[in-house]
Amino acid sequence: xxxxxxxxxxxxxxxxxxxxxxxxxxxxxxxxxxxxxxxxxxxxxxxxxxxxxxxxxxxxxxxxxxxxxxxxxxxxxxxxxxxxxxxx
Amino acid sequence: xxxxxxxxxxxxxxxxxxxxxxxxxxxxxxxxxxxxxxxxxxxxxxxxxxxxxxxxxxxxxxxxxxxxxxxxxxxxxxxxxxxxxxxxxxxxxxxxxxxxxxxxxxxxxxxxxxxxxxxxxxxxxxxxxxxxxxxxxxxxxxxxxxxxxxxxxxxxxxxxx
Numbered sequence: 001x002x003x004x005x006x007x008x009x010x011x012x013x014x015x016x017x018x019x020x021x022x023x024x025x026x027x028x029x030x031x032x033x034x035x036x037x038x039x040x041x042x043x044x045x046x047x048x049x050x051x052x053x054x055x056x057x058x059x060x061x062x063x064x065x066x067x068x069x070x071x072x073x074x075x076x077x078x079x080x081x082x083x084x085x086x087x088x
Numbered sequence: 089x090x091x092x093x094x095x096x097x098x099x100x101x102x103x104x105x106x107x108x109x110x111x112x113x114x115x116x117x118x119x120x121x122x123x124x125x126x127x128x129x130x131x132x133x134x135x136x137x138x139x140x141x142x143x144x145x146x147x148x149x150x151x152x153x154x155x156x157x158x159x160x161x162x163x164x165x166x167x168x169x170x171x172x173x174x175x176x177x178x179x180x181x182x183x184x185x186x187x188x189x190x191x192x193x194x195x196x197x198x199x200x201x202x203x204x205x206x207x208x209x210x211x212x213x214x215x216x217x218x219x220x221x222x223x224x225x226x227x228x229x230x231x232x233x234x235x236x237x238x239x240x241x242x243x244x245x246x247x248x249x
């Protein structure tokens with residue numbers, strides 16, 4: 001039998017209805033205290049902010065890669081045009 | 089060429105604010121304190137009623153209606169109403185329907201306190217009972233209205249989903 005049920009049984013046997021009420025409320029407090037902290041709007045907002053920051057840094061990296069790629073391609077084309085002009 | 093993100097992750101992320109009580113955010117402490125006070129009062133009445141054989145809620149002070157039932161019953165009513173309300177405060181938002189627990193608790197208190205006020209008003213020695221019941225009734229009437237707002241918001245958001 002789970003510890004919570006045994007504890008609740010003991011409280012009900014010893015204190016009656018007040019024991020049951022206090023026991024159930026304590027159980028709820030223990031069960032939901034940590035979940036509440038993680039799911040408050042503030043915590044959700046903080047998680048969203050972390051996500052957006054990570055996305056932004058990823059996007060920056062992607063732009064830098066594309067810039068390098070474009071610069072290389074431009075240089076290649078420029079060289080090609082120069083060679084063709086010389087051959088002509 | 090790499091793929092550019094078409095939209096932000098924040099748009100993908102669902103921020104569910106509505107189930108979190110707005111009234112508890114503004115007035116949560118007062119509601120918690122009042123419910124703890126009523127819970128303790130219910131427990132005190134229960135213990136008093138259990139510890140003596142004489143009726144602790146006489147018809148002279150509490151009126152015929154209250155006096156015709158046992159003090160344990162009234163103590164249990166106050167205690168359970170507060171417990172349901174406190175459960176709604178503790179669960180707040182984690183279960184979307186938690187507003188209904190606070191609504192039931194407030195409504196339960198309003199009914200019990202209305203009976204106390206009615207009893208006090210008609211009892212020969214019931215003016216003290218009537219006075220505090222009226223104040224408590226006003227307080228729980230406000231709680232009821234605040235929680236109705238939360239309940240309406242929870243339902244509206246569920247419809248939007």
